[in-house]
Amino acid sequence: MALAMCLAPVPGPAPSAAEIDAAGEIAASARIDASGASPAVVALGAALFSDPRLSPDGRFSCASCHRPDAAFAEPGVARQRGRDGKLLATNAPSLLGLARRGPFRHDGAAPTLAAQIAVPLLAANEMANPSLAAVAARLAADRATVSDFEAAFGGGPTEARVVAALGAYLRSLTPEPSPFDRFQAGDPAALSPAARRGLTLFRGRAGCSACHLVDGDFRDGRFHDTGIAARRMRRPFPDGVRPSQGRIAVTGAAVDRFRVRTPGLRAVARTPPYMHDGSIRTLADVVRYYAAGGAAHAGLSPLIIPFAVDEGDVADLVAFLEALGETPTVPVSAAPAE
Ligand code: HEC
Ligand code: HEC
Structure with missing residues (x-):
């Protein structure tokens, strides 16, 4: 339900029942790693964040709109352009200090970080994956990526692990000393x-x-x-x-x-x-x-x-x-x- 709700403002296919179940599982795994993600999980999340294989055509990673060298925003761009070539309705915010934030998005539509991570992966006007399982399957096709997941989680890519690794990395982004x-x-x-x-x-x-x-x-x-x-x-x-x-x-x-x-x-x-x-x-x-x-x-x-x-x-x-x-x-x- 939470996932369906946070997808509501963006036009796109309604999430399937399986995806909604996955969201529950993902939320649970994200809670577990919030209590202390291992450095290997955080490092895997960092790699995934900049990995264009997260989008079906390999053109978008999270870093396309949240630049790690620019406080995880995209300076100079008022509204980001998604995979369908259209501009989004909102500006990509900095992701520093995310661990203390929530609910997520400007309107609070994503109650948990796991729910928010699913939004850009699935939304038709962002990365437009047909499902989270499709993302995991794409990553599982690469042996090196499978070993990175095994090192971090003791098993290969799954939808819950993709989201948990991204979440652990995002939570590690502390504001810069000022x-x-x-x-x-x-x-x-x-x-x-x-x-x-x-x-x-x-x-x-x-x-x-x-x-x-x-x-x-x-x-x-x-x-x-x-x-x-x-x-x-x-x-x-x-x-x-x-x-x-x-x-x-x-x-x-x-x-x-x-x-x-x-x-x-x-x-x-x-x-x-x-x-x-x-x-x-x-x-x-x-x-x-x-x-x-x-x-x-x-x-x-x-x-x-x-x-x-x-x-x-x-x-x-x-x-x-x-x-x-x-x-x-x-x-x-x-x-x-x-
Ligand atoms: C009534 C509460 C409130 C007060 C008072 C307020 N702000 Fe804000 N501020 C907000 C909200 C809410 C937003 C987000 C607005 C939006 O995105 O449409 C915001 C946005 C901003 C932003 C943009 C941040 C970004 O990343 O886009 C800046 C900068 C800012 N405020 C600075 C200030 C300063 C300086 C003052 C005093 C002069 C101030 N604010 C007073 C609530 C407030
Ligand atoms: C096409 C550009 C684009 C891509 C790709 C993208 N984002 Fe975003 N992101 C945005 C925009 C725009 C928002 C603001 C949403 C809103 O508040 O309306 C946002 C918001 C967020 C937020 C919420 C921040 C907050 O303060 O609540 C998180 C977390 C986030 N993105 C993580 C990610 C992750 C992880 C990925 C990769 C899986 C990603 N984003 C990919 C544009 C993008």
Whole structure:
């Protein structure tokens, strides 16, 4: 059932009863390895993550849309293109700190990591495998891959093992050490004066920490209407792809229309463009969006409150957000806005 539910927003074949059973088995095996995956399982998961054999035509791996060299997002791309050549409705997020996240996806449609891993493997507009068993069978055709699975699990590729290995790898992706962490650990010089002013704004007048809690990954585990999904309804995608209406897709409750999960902000400078629809190009524009009070409409969260900023304040908040990750070695280009 969970698998069927999380596949609902993407057009594609309904999962068969066997696949739904597999999801239960997969969830169970993912829980087991959450309690301590062996290094061999994590290494196998890392290899699978970048393995194009995960897609039937060998054109897509997970790393196609979640680049390991870019905080596991795809900088510069507002919406990813799937195997059917069409753009998805949402932006691929960073996968750092995934172990502390969940439910998964911007609308929380995937209750477990195992359920979420099945989505890109099966969705018609992502990798489009006919079943998880087909993925395992493709991997089982290669002797070297079979021995890697045997070394990790004591047996060859199965659907549950493919998902468990990917899950163990994803859970191992911890956020990169940042200037902010060194500052929190007691080194005041780790943050520039601008970033320190930005932190004061973030916690104070700008009101950001009401939802992006200043600890861990800067999330609150909740869903809020920040006006982005509502604005997208008024500004449909030029290619006609149906935009997300947020959490309502999962709960059916009118109050959840346009509510989206608060994303974490670790390494955020490395993953433009921003928001679930990739509609904001730069961090400075994100700050200006909030300062203007978001996109006004009836359901807007009362926690989105306009605040006065000059360009110095914008630069300070951006300096703080940049200090939540490594500085990219190559400047990240902004994406075209739709
Ligand atoms: C065609 C591009 C594409 C491919 C290929 C892809 N993903 Fe994603 N991924 C996305 C997008 C877009 C989202 C955001 C979904 C949403 O919230 O609507 C996402 C979301 C996720 C999430 C949820 C993150 C969160 O914060 O909730 C996980 C986990 C994930 N992907 C893992 C994977 C794995 C593992 C693979 C390979 C099996 C994979 N992805 C392949 C585009 C892709
Ligand atoms: C009412 C809760 C709330 C408040 C207050 C808030 N945010 Fe957010 N933030 C969210 C949610 C929810 C999203 C996801 C919106 C979407 O994807 O449509 C988000 C998205 C973001 C993103 C994009 C992250 C990404 O990877 O795409 C950034 C950056 C951000 N917020 C920074 C800030 C800053 C800076 C402030 C203060 C000026 C702030 N937020 C205030 C809830 C909030």
